[in-house]
Amino acid sequence: MTFLNNRTPAGLAASILRIVLGALFVYAAWMKLRDPWALFAISIDSYQVLPLWAVELVARALPWFELLLGVLLISGLWRSVSATAASLLLAVFFSLMIRAMVKGLQIDCGCFGPGERLSWMTLLRDGALLASSLFVTIMAVRSTRGVHAHSA
Amino acid sequence: MKLYIAALAAMLPALAAAPDTIPGNALGDPKAPITIEVFSDFQCPGCKRFHDEELPLLVKDYVKRGKVYLVYRYFPLPQHTYGRKAAELACACAQLGKYEPAADALFAKQTSWSADGKLDETLAPVLTPAERKKLVTLVKDPIVQRTIEHDLAEGSALPLQSTPTVLVTSGIRQFKIFGEGLFNYTLVKATLDDLLK
Numbered sequence: 001m002t003f004l005n006n007r008t009p010a011g012l013a014a015s016i017l018r019i020v021l022g023a024l025f026v027y028a029a030w031m032k033l034r035d036p037w038a039l040f041a042i043s044i045d046s047y048q049v050l051p052l053w054a055v056e057l058v059a060r061a062l063p064w065f066e067l068l069l070g071v072l073l074i075s076g077l078w079r080s081v082s083a084t085a086a087s088l089l090l091a092v093f094f095s096l097m098i099r100a101m102v103k104g105l106q107i108d109c110g111c112f113g114p115g116e117r118l119s120w121m122t123l124l125r126d127g128a129l130l131a132s133s134l135f136v137t138i139m140a141v142r143s144t145r146g147v148h149a150h151s152a
Numbered sequence: 153m154k155l156y157i158a159a160l161a162a163m164l165p166a167l168a169a170a171p172d173t174i175p176g177n178a179l180g181d182p183k184a185p186i187t188i189e190v191f192s193d194f195q196c197p198g199c200k201r202f203h204d205e206e207l208p209l210l211v212k213d214y215v216k217r218g219k220v221y222l223v224y225r226y227f228p229l230p231q232h233t234y235g236r237k238a239a240e241l242a243c244a245c246a247q248l249g250k251y252e253p254a255a256d257a258l259f260a261k262q263t264s265w266s267a268d269g270k271l272d273e274t275l276a277p278v279l280t281p282a283e284r285k286k287l288v289t290l291v292k293d294p295i296v297q298r299t300i301e302h303d304l305a306e307g308s309a310l311p312l313q314s315t316p317t318v319l320v321t322s323g324i325r326q327f328k329i330f331g332e333g334l335f336n337y338t339l340v341k342a343t344l345d346d347l348l349k
Contacts, residue, residue, distance in 0.1 A: 035325075035327065036342070036343045036346035036347060037342075037346070038339045038340075038342035038343040038346055039327055039329070039343050041333075041339045041342070042329055042333035042334065042336060042339045042340065042343065043331075043333055044333075045332070045333045045336045045339055046331045046332040046333035048332060052336075052338065055339070105331070105332060106313075106314050106330075106331055106332075107330075107331035107332055107333065108328075108329070108330060108331050108333065114327050114328060114329065115327070115328040117313035117314065117330070117331075
């Protein structure tokens with residue numbers, strides 16, 4: 001288990017961001033899991049993207065996936081895989097939010113449980129998280145390639 | 153321990169100063185396991201949609217069965233010219249025990265009075281001549297303004313981000329539901345059923 005890679009300033013920054021992202025994923029998962037699943041489904045449904053059966057499936061599964069991702073990011077296990085998955089997930093969230101804003105939907109963002117209206121601030125926050133996640137992903141992939149190159 | 157006492161002491165005035173709504177503004181059993189507060193503006197199209205499509209189902213499935221206590225909260229938005237006046241009249245009607253018919257009439261003719269401001273004419277068919285006379289006095293009653301101000305303050309404190317917003321309270325748990333998802337009754341029902349388990 002590798003918590004911090006502080007060999008270089010960029011490596012240290014990536015490790016800190018990875019743990020922060022992990023903690024945020026765990027927090028987001030917890031905020032959803034403590035409430036009835038349908039409440040999160042209401043937020044997902046607001047985006048008007050998925051049919052009802054898929055809304056239910058995502059509402060039930062996504063919080064557990066976020067929890068798993070958060071734990072992996074914090075622990076440093078499967079760093080490249082977990083960071084890539086986090087980046088993809090955040091990219092999907094970000095695209096859906098932009099779509100909703102462009103369509104003028106006044107909806108609950110559903111980011112950290114119910115009650116937060118989707119706004120430019122939400123977009124800014126998610127954009128920053130996505131940028132951080134991409135940085136963590138690049139650093140994780142580079143570090144994995146480095147390890148492989150050394151062991152070859 | 154001192155911190156707990158201080159926190160409790162700080163909460164006491166808020167608890168004591170938390171007036172409920174006037175009786176006509178609520179429906180169902182106050183002892184129901186779930187309380188739903190509907191923050192609404194009579195001039196808002198989304199509120200009309202909620203009133204027409206969602207509310208009757210909620211009343212039928214939960215309020216009438218003693219599972220939900222429904223409280224109507226006034227949240228007239230400043231951008232709506234006649235929203236406040238409509239809220240005042242509905243609140244006065246509530247004191248006559250006629251909130252529901254008044255709300256039905258206001259939402260049914262929302263487009264019309266939103267354009268010409270003829271609110272008294274809109275409510276006339278649901279009131280008797282004697283009630284109409286009483287309404288003139290009741291609408292000036294300070295309790296009407298107090299009720300609306302209380303609801304506005306409660307909504308702002310949430311904070312409420314759009315209308316209609318539904319505040320669901322089940323024990324110590326509280327959820328705010330708003331936006332498009334609020335109109336998916338299947339999911340709203342699933343949430344309430346989950347809370348009732």
